[in-house]
Amino acid sequence: MTFAPSNILLLLLAEAAVSFYFFPHVFPKNALASFFLLFVTVQGTAWCFYKLVIYPFFRSPLRHLPHPPKGSYPLVGHGLILFKRPPGEAFLRLLKQTENDGLIHFRGFFHTDRLLVASPAAIADVLVHQSYDFEKPPFARNFLRKFLGDGLLMTEGDEHRHQRKHIMPAFSFRHIKELYPVFWSKSIELCEVVKRELLDKPDKVLDIGHFSTQVTLDIIGLAGLGRDIGSLRNSDDALVQNYEEILEPSTEKAVYFVLHLLFPPWVMTALPWKLNERVKVTTGNLKRICGEFVAEKKSRMKMESEDHKDILSIMLRSNNFSDDGIVDQLLTFLAAGHETTSSALTWATYLLSMHPNVQTRLRREIHENIPDPKALSGPNFAIATLLESLPYLNAVCNEVLRMFPTIPVSARMATRDTTVCGHFIPKGTLLHIVPWATNRDPALWGADSEKFVPERWIDESGRTTMNGGADSNYSFLTFLHGPRSCIGERFARAELRALVAAFVGDFQMQMANPDEKVRPGGTITSKPIDGMRLKLEPVTWGQ
Structure with a gap:
C-alpha cells in the first residue's frame, strides 16, 4: 500500500497523540509539538533509509536482473543518462556493456528501479502482447x-x-x-x-x-x-x-x-x-x-x-x-x-x-x-x-x-x-x-x-x-x-x-x-x- 505524504503526516500526528494519552509519564503533554517533530524525524529517517537502501538493494524483485557493470553513483544511480547527448546514446552503451536476456536493470535518481527493454522478445511483450499493462508515465503525459x-x-x-x-x-x-x-x-x-x-x-x-x-x-x-x-x-x-x-x-x-x-x-x-x-x-x-x-x-x-x-x-x-x-x-x-x-x-x-x-x-x-x-x-x-x-x-x-x-x-x-x-x-x-x-x-x-x-x-x-x-x-x-x-x-x-x-x-x-x-x-x-x-x-x- 502507498500513502500520500499528507496521509503519512496525519498518521504520525495520530501516533504522537495516542502516545501522549496512554503514556503521559513518557511523553509529557506540554511537549507535544517537540515529540511530534521527533516522531517525524525518526520515522522519516527510517522511511528514507528503507527507500534508499533496504528496498532497492535487498528487497526489490528486480535487483537480480542483469545490471550495468559500472557508472552508478550513490543516490544518483545511472540517473545522469537522462542528461546525456545524443539522447539514447548512453542507453546504447548500456546495451553493449551488459549481457542480458531481454531486460537490463539500473537505478535512477534516489535508487529508483529502472529497466531498459533490450531484446525483440521483451519489446514485443511491452508494446504488443501486454501493451495495456503499460502506459506513458504520468509525469511525461503531464509535460506533453x-x-x-x-x-x-x-x-x-x-x-x-x-x-x-x-x-x-x-x-x-x-x-x-x-x-x-x-x-x-x-x-x-x-x-x-x-x-x-x-x-x-x-x-x-x-x-x-x-x-x-x-x-x-x-x-x-x-x-x-x-x-x-x-x-x-x-x-x-x-x-x-x-x-x-x-x-x-x-x-x-x-x-x-x-x-x-x-x-x-x-x-x-x-x-x-x-x-x-x-x-x-x-x-x-x-x-x-x-x-x-x-x-x-x-x-x-x-x-x-x-x-x-x-x-x-x-x-x-x-x-x-x-x-x-x-x-x-x-x-x-x-x-x-x-x-x-x-x-x-x-x-x-x-x-x-x-x-x-x-x-x-x-x-x-x-x-x-x-x-x-x-x-x-x-x-x-x-x-x-x-x-x-x-x-x-x-x-x-x-x-x-x-x-x-x-x-x-x-x-x-x-x-x-x-x-x-x-x-x-x-x-x-x-x-x-x-x-x-x-x-x-x-x-x-x-x-x-x-x-x-x-x-x-x-x-x-x-x-x-x-x-x-x-x-x-x-x-x-x-x-x-x-x-x-x-x-x-x-x-x-x-x-x-x-x-x-x-x-x-x-x-x-x-x-x-x-x-x-x-x-x-x-x-x-x-x-x-x-x-x-x-x-x-x-x-x-x-x-
Whole structure:
C-alpha cells in the first residue's frame, strides 16, 4: 500500500497523540509539538533509509536482473543518462556493456528501479502482447499535455482505442496513395523556394532545418486540415515560428524537460524561469490557431462535398469529438505529423552530404526513373507506385529512419503487476524503450550497426527488404509497434520518399563546414543542436 505524504503526516500526528494519552509519564503533554517533530524525524529517517537502501538493494524483485557493470553513483544511480547527448546514446552503451536476456536493470535518481527493454522478445511483450499493462508515465503525459492537449498520444485504455478507431480511416493504405500528388507538389515547391533563396547566397549555404519545418507543416496542413497553410510562401508564418521555438534543441529546453521528470508540475510552474512564460505563450498561440482552423473548417464544410478525407473533415463528420477535443487532436497531428518527417528530411540531407557516393547513386536512380519531375503531378500518373518501386530511394529512407529515429527515447510505466519475458514486473516500474539504442544495437544489426549502409535494405534480387537484414521486426523501433504504434507511419514514409526524391534530384549537397561535428539534441525529438548548414548546388534534372 502507498500513502500520500499528507496521509503519512496525519498518521504520525495520530501516533504522537495516542502516545501522549496512554503514556503521559513518557511523553509529557506540554511537549507535544517537540515529540511530534521527533516522531517525524525518526520515522522519516527510517522511511528514507528503507527507500534508499533496504528496498532497492535487498528487497526489490528486480535487483537480480542483469545490471550495468559500472557508472552508478550513490543516490544518483545511472540517473545522469537522462542528461546525456545524443539522447539514447548512453542507453546504447548500456546495451553493449551488459549481457542480458531481454531486460537490463539500473537505478535512477534516489535508487529508483529502472529497466531498459533490450531484446525483440521483451519489446514485443511491452508494446504488443501486454501493451495495456503499460502506459506513458504520468509525469511525461503531464509535460506533453502542455503542448499536445489530450489528443491521441496522451490518452490511454478505452479512450485511446476509441480515438484511434475513429481517426484510423484518415491513415488507410488507400488514402495515403491518394495523397502522393500532394506530397510531390509540395516537394517541388520546396525545391523552387530553396533555389530562390540561393540566388541571394553567394556561398550557396542554407540551414535546411527551417525549410524542412515549412514544407512538412504545409503537407500536414493539406492532409490534416484540408487547407494550404502556405508556410513555404510565408517565411514569417506564425505556426512555423511557434513550432520552431518549442522544438529548438537547446540545452535549456533539455534541462527544462528533465526537471519536469524529477519534480511535480507545481514546483516547475512556481520557478521564476522565463521559459515558463514562453511555453505558456507559444502553447496558447498554437491552441488559438487550431481553434481558428476548426471554426473555419466547420464553416467551409457546409459548402463542401463530403468526399474530403483530411483528418479534420473525418473527425467533424464522425460527431465523436467535441470542438475542444478536435483542437487537442489537431495539436497532436500538427506537431507529430510535421516533426517526424521534418527531422527525418534534415537527417537525410546530413547523411547524404557525408556520403557523396550514396547521394550520387540515389540521384542516378531518381533521374533515370523520373525524367521530368513536373510530369508526376499529373492526375493520370501513378506516382505512388513509382516512388514505392525505387529500391535505392526506399533503402536510403529506411536507413535514415533507422539511424535517426524522431523520438530516440520513450518510456512506459507498469499499471499493474505483470511480467516481461517471464520476469515479474511490479506495478509502478518505469521501463525505457529506446529506438536510438535498439536501431543501432550491434547484436541485432551487425558490426556496422552504427554506419549508414542503405544496401542493408536491398536483397540479392535488388528489391527493398522489410527488415534490413535484422532477424526481427522489433529490431526497428522508429515507429514503435502494436496498438500504440505511430498511426501516421505510412503517411510519414510516403512523405519522406517524395521529399528526398525531389530534393536529391534537384540539389548536390555537401556540408557547409566539412569538419563540423553535428550534435543531435532536442528534448522529445532528435534534431541537430546548431542547425544543419548545407552548401547546395542546383543540378539539371536528368543530367
